[in-house]
Amino acid sequence: MNILHLLRQRFAAALDGLIDQPQSYLDLVLPSQDPRFGDYQANCAMPMAKELKKSPREIAAAIVHRLDVADLCDPPQPEIAGPGFINLRLKDGWLSNQLMKMSHDRDRLGIASADSPKTYVIDYSSPNVAKPMHVGHIRSTVIGDALYRILRFLGHRTISDNHLGDWGTQFGTIIFGYKHFLDVEAYREAPVEELCRLYKLVHQLVEYHDAKKTGLPELEARIAEQRREMEPLASALDGLEKPERKKTQKKMRQAEARLAELEEDLAAIQDRIAGVENHPTLRALAESYPDIGQQVLDETAALHAGDKFNTSLWNEFLPPCLEAIDGIYQRLGVSFNHTLGESFYHDRLASVVEDLKARGLATESEGATCVFLDGMDAPMIVQKKDGAFLYATTDLATIAYRVETFQPDVILYVVDHRQSLHFEQLFAAARKWGHESIGLVHVRFGTVLGEDGKPYKTRSGDAVELEGLLDRATERAYQIVCENDATRQIPILSESERRRIAEQIGIGAIKYADLSHNRESDYIFSYDKMLAMNGNTAAYMQYCYARVNGIFSKGDVDIDASRSRGDAIQIGHPAERALGLELVRFAETLDRVVADYRPNHLTAYLFSLAGRFAEFYEACPVHNAPDDATRHNRLLLCDLVARTIQLGLGFLGIDVVERM
RNA sequence: GCGCCCGUAGCUCAGCUGGAUAGAGCAGCGGACUUCUAAUCCGCAGGUCGCAGGUUCGAAUCCUGCCGGGCGUGCCA
The missing domain is CATH 3.30.1360.70 (Arginyl tRNA synthetase N-terminal domain)
Incomplete structure (x- = not known):
């Protein structure tokens, strides 16, 4: 209701x-x-x-x-x-009635299905297959999964599709690595690790040559130019009157900031170069393969052109890579209805471009095939001058495929905000192409930042691998669980239970931290904050659930039997009323989440529910209630709290724990 | 240069389509365990919602300008 x-x-x-x-x-x-x-x-x-x-x-x-x-x-x-x-x-009586209905509805807590169900395709996660998943993939994965679960629960036909990056340059990279640098023994032992090593090695060499050939000189030129631009500003400053003077000073400040930024970039690029040159083996490799960048592109092109050997390598690499990714998804509790990666659309791209040209939507410009869009300066390029297709092409082919296969009302793209322009162009092009009636929504999200407020990276500037992130969160959760259990007179948790609970708390912490922030804003990744027992965290919600569970087990309560007793849930104490009112608002919260695809409304609701429960818990003893009817009432309220938390956390892909 | 986004308590963040006295957590101060998990709870303190105009019964929210920051910007994804 x-x-x-x-x-x-x-x-x-x-x-x-x-x-x-x-x-x-x-x-x-x-x-x-x-x-x-x-x-x-x-x-x-x-x-x-x-x-x-x-x-x-x-x-x-x-x-x-x-x-x-x-x-x-x-x-x-x-x-x-x-x-x-x-x-x-x-009315209290009306509230009681609603609570009763919720209590009796085992699966849905009285939440109705949508009046007019729609078909949603949700595109999320979409990692690159050849590289390990990293911190940048959590938001898409976790937000997309939560939206999927909620929309499906609300009765919509909901299709999740993991649009894997399984066809790009990263495969050319590992193919090249395989052909030249393979450690056969290591590959036999642990193929994915070896392929990762190859990817990193080749990537490092490519970057090195790029940096030397173009990156470094370009940067140096830009720094010199920046300095030149600043000179006249400084000398002009003297002769200027107030308003002009201020403006010039501002320009100076901005120019100085830009210069500092460029110099930082310069230091970084020099570091990267030194990293190779100071390393005898890497240095030798770099010298032996001066054209490695082009060679990688050639391997990629050969794969796309159907080269037999490269294709067989691709077929060999893909399964273990997918298996590794699946391992992470399993740990996260995330699954997909479809996993149609870029490679799936490969043989459709040429006809997409043909069709766009035939309809007069795509035209030749500076050698490339472009779709020009009203009100946008830059065109969307669908085929490069060398004939290669781009992700815009694949995305168009994907829309066409999804439309003919699933007939969706809405396609959601859970992708970070930096791709806003791409999606603006893509959607405009798709509409011109004839897909006017489906809703295309970019569900964008901000960047995960480190505690220094800058994008979350390792000290050496690499992306932080997701697996390690999960390990670290669960390890810290394990310490917390153990410390707490150890303070009990008699510890109640076995070692295996501690491990299991730590995993549920650790994974939950990462997911919840992500989902409880407004998805549009950047947020600072902090283990301390996400694992805190106070505040709006998964651990706090799990604790709240475990507390309710504690009431049941302490009193030896058979909650199923209590539920079926059929007595009304009476509202007496103000804390009971406040709690009851909050419980009844679950349904409108879910509608709000779906209205603009913001799971943080759900976490805010759960946190507020936990707050109402805390007040109730203090003010309204259950086992020592004044009479049996009140005790029964309160038990049912506790039960509704537990089930709401369980269902709500479940929508976020987070497990509850019976005790912690 | 142009485009998009952001600026809310010391810190990290909420704040619905414009609603009544702007909310949490952390940090600070003060309280509550012989009683259902104190991994908790309660109270106090903390704000020019970046600045200036405008729209109106009413603005953190909408519009304009400015200041500060992030991101993107023709052949990567």
Whole structure:
């Protein structure tokens, strides 16, 4: 039961005939932010008053007069307050009823399926197959998985598709490495590790030559130019009057900042070069393969052209790579309906470009085939002048395939915000191409930062590998679990239980930290914060669940039997009411999450629920309740809390633990 | 240069489509374990919502300008 929907329906009936376009005013029925203003409030009287040219309080009175909520709300409510707010307070009896319904609904806690189910394709995770997954993949994976679970629960046809990077230059890189630097023994022992080593080695050599050939000279030139640009600014400063002077000073500051940045880049690139040159083996390799960059591209091109040997290598490499990635997905508890990587679309790309050309959408420009888009400066390039296709081409082919295969209403792309422009172009091009009716949404997210506020990297500047991240989080969780259990008079957890709980807490911590932030903003990755027992963390929610569970096991409660007793859940104590009201709001929270694809609304809800539970826990003893009926009531409330947390964390892909 | 995004407590972050006195956690201060997990809870203190205008019954939220930061910007993904 979504209370907001219900109330809006009632208001729709009340507003009908009172004003021309009631629909837009219904959105102004909202949860109250302060309990003194009731549980819900309607703020529509004020804007309506303007349209109808009457006083807001007069309008509010008219609305209240026509509003039929006698079954839902306490008299003398709805009351009119301030300039014309209509405050609604739900009847305790009605709340009790709703709680009862939730309690009896084993699987869905009273949450209805969508009235009009849609088909969603969700594109998320999408790692490169040839390299280890790194920190940049968690957000996409975790947010996408949460949206998938929630949409599916709400009754939508939901299709997850992991659009793997399995066809790009990274394969040319390892193919080249395999042909020239393979350690046969190591490959037999642990193929994925050896391929990773090859990738890193070849990549390092390619970067080295790039840096020497173009990167370094270009940077040096830019630094020199930056210095030249700054000279006249400094000397011009003297003769200037106030406003101009200020502007010039600002330009100076900006130029200095840019220069400092460039010099930092220079130091980094010099480090990289030195890393190879100071290493005798690497240095020798670099000297032996001066054209390694081009050779890698050639290997990639040969693969794409169907070269037999390269294709056989690709077929050999892919399974163990996928297996390694699957290992991480298993640990994360993430799975996909489809895993259609770039390679799947390879033989469709030429016809996409042909079709675009035939329809006059794509044209030749500076040797490349481009789709020019209204209002955008840069075109979307779908074929390079050397004939190769780009990810824009693959993405278009993917849209076409998904449309014909799944007939989706909406395709969600859970991809970081730096690709906003790409998706803007892609969506515009797709619409021109004829896919006007499907919703294409870039569910973008910010960068994961280190504690220094810069993108999270290792000290040497490499991406942080995901596996190590998970290991470290679970290791820290293990320490916390052990320390805590050790403070008990009699420790209650076995070693294997400690390990299992630590894994659930550690993985949960990483996921929850990610999901509890507004996805659009960057966030700082901190083990201390994500594993804290206070505040909005998975561990806190898991603790809250374990506490409820503790009540049951302490009292030797058979909660299934209690549930089926059929007595109403009575609202007595204010803390019970506040808790009950929060519980009943689960449904509207999920709708809110889905409305703009923001899982952090769910974590905020769960945290707030835990807060209401903490108050209840302090104020309302369960086992020592004044009478059996109250005890029974409170047990059922506890049960609803536990199930809401379990279901809610489950939507986020996080396990609950019975004790910790 | 152009485009997109961001600026909220000392720190990390919430804040719905514009609603009433802007919220959490950490850090600080003060309290609560013979009683369901104190891994907790309660209280206090802490704010010019970057700045300046504007829109209106009402602005952290919308518009304009400025200041500060991030990202992107024709053949990588």
